[in-house]
Amino acid sequence: MAPRGETKERILAKALESFSTVGYDGTSLDDLAESLGIRKQTILYHFVSKRGLLNAVLDESVKILTESLEEVLASNDPHRDRIEDLVRSVFRVALEQPLLLGLLREVSRPGSPAAPRLKNQMGPLMERAISWMEGEMEAGRMRKTDAQLVLLSAYSTVVGLATEIEILRTAGVERVLRPSAQRRQELLHFLRTSLTPAE
Amino acid sequence: MAPRGETKERILAKALESFSTVGYDGTSLDDLAESLGIRKQTILYHFVSKRGLLNAVLDESVKILTESLEEVLASNDPHRDRIEDLVRSVFRVALEQPLLLGLLREVSRPGSPAAPRLKNQMGPLMERAISWMEGEMEAGRMRKTDAQLVLLSAYSTVVGLATEIEILRTAGVERVLRPSAQRRQELLHFLRTSLTPAE
DNA sequence: ACCAAGACTTACCAAATGGTAGAAAAATAG
DNA sequence: CTATTTTTCTACCATTTGGTAAGTCTTGGT
Numbered sequence: 526m527a528p529r530g531e532t533k534e535r536i537l538a539k540a541l542e543s544f545s546t547v548g549y550d551g552t553s554l555d556d557l558a559e560s561l562g563i564r565k566q567t568i569l570y571h572f573v574s575k576r577g578l579l580n581a582v583l584d585e586s587v588k589i590l591t592e593s594l595e596e597v598l599a600s601n602d603p604h605r606d607r608i609e610d611l612v613r614s615v616f617r618v619a620l621e622q623p624l625l626l627g628l629l630r631e632v633s634r635p636g637s638p639a640a641p642r643l644k645n646q647m648g649p650l651m652e653r654a655i656s657w658m659e660g661e662m663e664a665g666r667m668r669k670t671d672a673q674l675v676l677l678s679a680y681s682t683v684v685g686l687a688t689e690i691e692i693l694r695t696a697g698v699e700r701v702l703r704p705s706a707q708r709r710q711e712l713l714h715f716l717r718t719s720l721t722p723a724e
Numbered sequence: 725m726a727p728r729g730e731t732k733e734r735i736l737a738k739a740l741e742s743f744s745t746v747g748y749d750g751t752s753l754d755d756l757a758e759s760l761g762i763r764k765q766t767i768l769y770h771f772v773s774k775r776g777l778l779n780a781v782l783d784e785s786v787k788i789l790t791e792s793l794e795e796v797l798a799s800n801d802p803h804r805d806r807i808e809d810l811v812r813s814v815f816r817v818a819l820e821q822p823l824l825l826g827l828l829r830e831v832s833r834p835g836s837p838a839a840p841r842l843k844n845q846m847g848p849l850m851e852r853a854i855s856w857m858e859g860e861m862e863a864g865r866m867r868k869t870d871a872q873l874v875l876l877s878a879y880s881t882v883v884g885l886a887t888e889i890e891i892l893r894t895a896g897v898e899r900v901l902r903p904s905a906q907r908r909q910e911l912l913h914f915l916r917t918s919l920t921p922a923e
Numbered sequence: 924a925c926c927a928a929g930a931c932t933t934a935c936c937a938a939a940t941g942g943t944a945g946a947a948a949a950a951t952a953g
Numbered sequence: 954c955t956a957t958t959t960t961t962c963t964a965c966c967a968t969t970t971g972g973t974a975a976g977t978c979t980t981g982g983t
Binding site for chain 2: 969970971972973
Binding site: 553554566575 | 942943
């Protein structure tokens with residue numbers, strides 16, 4: 526029927542949607558298959574198990590996020606504000622694909638079956654960001670604080686934003702751009718005040 | 725056996741724990757009963773259905789939260805900073821009973837079966853807070869912004885904090901007091917800058 | 924002592940769940 | 954066209970799930 530890996534990607538997309546809204550346990554393979562006009566066993570064929578499907582969806586999502594961050598981290602332009610670029614980059618993803626951060630929210634919950642995997646996936650990126658921040662602190666361009674804490678705080682704010690977007694959308698609110706812009710300002714402000722060296 | 729409503733409250737406590745960690749769908753009545761040394765039908769006897777149990781847990785949690793907020797909103801002492809009191813109050817709850825906000829996070833997810841109920845429960849409190857803020861705006865003591873948005877933003881920050889506490893605890897991190905204090909400062913700062921009238 | 928109401932249990936069930944085994948179809952290679 | 958591999962489907966299955974029916978046991982009132 527479908528000659529290329531089209532089916533696999535369709536499954537991934539719908540799975541992301543389902544996982545990030547009704548959650549992992551709330552997602553039934555039968556329902557998922559039915560909504561795709563496909564038999565459940567087709568899903569199992571491509572992803573072996575439900576957990577395998579979750580892992581695949583998670584890997585893909587983390588990859589997209591990672592790429593969008595790596596891109597910014599890699600640039601060495603001293604004229605650009607690296608932090609602002611990072612924040613803008615993440616917010617762009619959050620606006621374009623809120624489901625993606627919805628999945629993160631779902632998966633980062635304590636007790637989630639994929640929590641350890643997420644930790645492994647995000648580990649390298651986190652460490653890289655942390656070591657970069659610590660370098661900046663050493664050089665005196667950044668106030669000395671707990672880098673991991675700042676990261677964690679920023680992370681939860683962004684995920685919170687994404688969740689808000691979801692909620693607002695389901696509540697029928699159309700204008701989500703202004704709130705998100707305001708939220709971004711808030712995050713930027715927090716990062717600035719907590720990162721710039723004390724005068 | 726247990727003459728007073730002791731069993732009922734034990735069920736509520738364990739249910740709150742389970743719902744706020746593994747989620748509604750991830751909670752099995754059988755497991756819940758077993759962890760209480762009780763038969764599943766005892767739970768059904770007290771709460772009719774699983775949904776009924778969720779509603780009961782939610783009602784109790786919202787009640788606790790509401791009381792702790794009403795207490796602050798009711799006071800009319802002009803010498804006290806109302807906003808700071810509110811923030812402190814919520815953070816105290818978040819620290820003492822993180823599971824409570826964990827439940828909120830679980831339930832406020834789009835697609836949650838109890839989302840509309842939560843909306844109804846929190847509705848009056850929200851409206852009260854909003855009308856108070858709008859009154860302050862009229863009087864010029866507060867910058868004119870979207871009150872609902874500010875509330876939503878603060879809410880998600882607090883819930884984010886509670887989740888962090890949970891995550892940090894499961895990750896074995898012991899010192900959660902310092903991070904939360906820092907987070908509270910951040911929230912306060914945000915509220916101040918976004919609420920004080922423009923100079 | 925008796926009875927009614929409350930509290931908790933055993934017995935059971937229909938539906939849904941994730942998963943296995945293997946056939947049928949479709950695509951691809953020779 | 955045929956052989957092979959990839960993809961999808963039909964047929965089942967064991968377990969778990971929330972829930973019903975009806976019993977037992979306890980407690981308190983009269």
